[in-house]
Amino acid sequence: MTHLFYRSLAKDPINISSAEGIRLTTRDGQTIIDSCGGACVANLGYRHPRIRAAMKETADSVAWVSSATFITDPAEALADHLASLEPRLPRVILQSGGTDAVELALKLAYQWHCERGEPQRVHYISRRQSYHGHSLFTLALSGQYDRREMYKPILPQTTFVSDCNAYRGKLPGESDDAYGTRLAQELEDTIQKLGPDRVAAFLVEPVTGSTAGAMPPVEGYLRKVHEICVRHGVLLIFDEVMSGLGRVGRNFTHEDSGMCPDMVTLGKGLAAGYQPISAIMISDRIHQTIASGSARLVHAQTHMYQAFASRVALEVQRTIVDDGLVAAADRKGQLLRAMLGDALGAHDHVGDIRGMGLFLGVEIVKDRDTKATLSGTDASKFSARIKDVALENGLLTYPAAGTIDGVSGNHVLFAPPFVATDADLGEIVDRFVRSLSQTLSDPGIAALFASQPAADARRPLATTQ
Ligand SMILES: Cc1ncc(COP(=O)(O)O)c(C=O)c1O
Known part of the structure; x- marks a missing residue:
């Protein structure tokens, strides 16, 4: 009997006893290849020798001090x-975590407006398809149906605009x-409706994970929304908790876009799973x-500015620089995309293969021509x-439902170390x-692909929730 309160009470998680590089070994001796860095976290893979050495060396140093009074060299x-x-x-x-960083960026935006004499800027806008975290405020700004629906009555009110989805959003x-x-x-219209002097910030996951x-932004999109935010004094926050620090083949999605947001949040890849740590980068x-x-x-x-976590994150980031891993992520991303394209580009149930760097998505459809998808349950x-079948085949995948609007659609995310x-x-x-082929030939799944969508109570998000 476990005393842990697992995330799923219907199905026990798999116990991992060791891991090396991109391979995990279960307590039963099965080897599983990680195609997604766990959840876009393990950018250096598991048990990296340089990080292990840094952790051992750092064990002799001060691990934590109270940031109310002290700071340490590793944090600096x-x-x-x-x-x-x-x-x-x-x-x-x-x-400490991605949610902490996004939540604080949202608070900091409001503090900034208050200090400039604009406490009436109480509205926050985000994009419908996005995930920004597990706290009530970050969840209120997220389009993750499954995680937010139950809490709707207690979520703060926020406003959504469309996300940038070239595959589905562009008109013929x-x-x-x-x-x-x-x-x-x-x-622009949404800001005008809320009142241009009443909007605090626009929160964007630039490559929606x-x-x-x-899903990457189309050329010019980031610059255009930045111009609007600047014009109305709205702070622009990029949530790069998943996409930042090399994952998209560059350190930041906005590099080379001709603009820079007011704040960027970072998390997952910062210490690549070796420590829980996140960051907000802020303009002068x-x-x-x-x-x-x-x-x-x-x-x-x-746990702000935690010394041990900072030292480990620094070693992770120095390793990425010294080993040229941002450029490597870009090259490997192109290779993986080409391999997926060769194998699945003409597949009846693959609608789109997209992404940036080593951060790729394969969208699963019922019909390539109409782009019809499975929906709801x-x-x-x-x-x-597909997650279970892949695990049986020794592959950890990161599939999700609700790709289009939180309710309809499916994709599988690829983000290997x-x-x-x-x-x-x-x-x-x-x-x-x-x-994929075994999943599609499973009679229960094949029936879903052959049938009309079942009636489902789930509804996509409205503009104001
Ligand atoms: C873009 C983005 N922001 C924020 C978060 C929240 O991070 P955490 O789970 O570390 O709190 C996530 C987590 O998946 C994320 O993908």
Whole structure:
């Protein structure tokens, strides 16, 4: 009998006894290849020698001090490193998890407006298909149906605009530029409706990960929404908890886009699973206003700037630089995408293969021509089944349902560790293709693909929730 309260009470998790590189070994001796870094976390794979050595060495140092009074060199060095990656965001706050970082970015936006004499800026806008965290505020700004629906009565009210989805959102014959302009106009209209002087921030997951399956922005979109935010004094926050620090083949999605947001949140890959740590990178103008105003962060969290976690994250990030792993993620991403394209590009039930860097999504459809999909509980059954079948084939996958609007659609996310070899990528594709074919020939699943959608109570998110 376990005393742990598992995430699923219907099915016990698999006990892992060891792991090395991109392979996990269960207590029963089965080897499982990780095609998704767990959840886009294990960017260096498991038991990396350099990180193990750094952890052993750091064990002799101070692990934690109270940030109300103290700071440590590892926290300073990690902030220096992050600021060197994006000098336009030179101020760094260190927290524990992705949710902590996003929640604090939202609070900091409001503090900034208050210090500038605009406490009426109480509205937050995000994009429908996104996931920003598990706290009530971050969940209120997320489109993750399964995780938010029960809590709807107690979620703060927020406003949604469309996400940028070139595969489904573009009108026939519409260029990327025209599509980006149309989405930007929707943001403009939404801000006008709420009152331009009443909006605090626009929160964006620039490459939408778990909810949309690695959906990248169209060329020009980020610049267009940035211009609107600047015009209305709305802070623009990019949530790069999943996509940041190399995953998309560059450190930040906005690199080369000709703009920079006011804040970027980072998490998962920061210490690559070796420690729980997250960060917010902040522009100087936000820092300056607070420095010359209240001169304090109206926020406290016990594990902020944690010394041990900072030292481990720094070693992870130095390893990524020294081993050229951002460029490697870009190259391996292109290779994995080509392999998936060769194997599945013409598959009857694969509608789209997309992504950026080593962050790719395969969208599963009922019909390639109409782009019809499974919906509601049918979609959930498919993603649960393919995950199980892949595990039987020794492959950890990251499938999800609700790809289009939180209710309809399916995708599988690929985000292998940056250290995966070309041969590993080939093995991932082989095992996935086999698992997809076995899943689709499962009679229960085949029946779902052949039938009309069952009536389902789930409804996509409205504009204001
Ligand atoms: C984009 C994004 N933001 C925030 C979070 C929340 O991070 P955490 O689960 O570490 O709190 C996640 C987690 O999946 C995420 O993908």
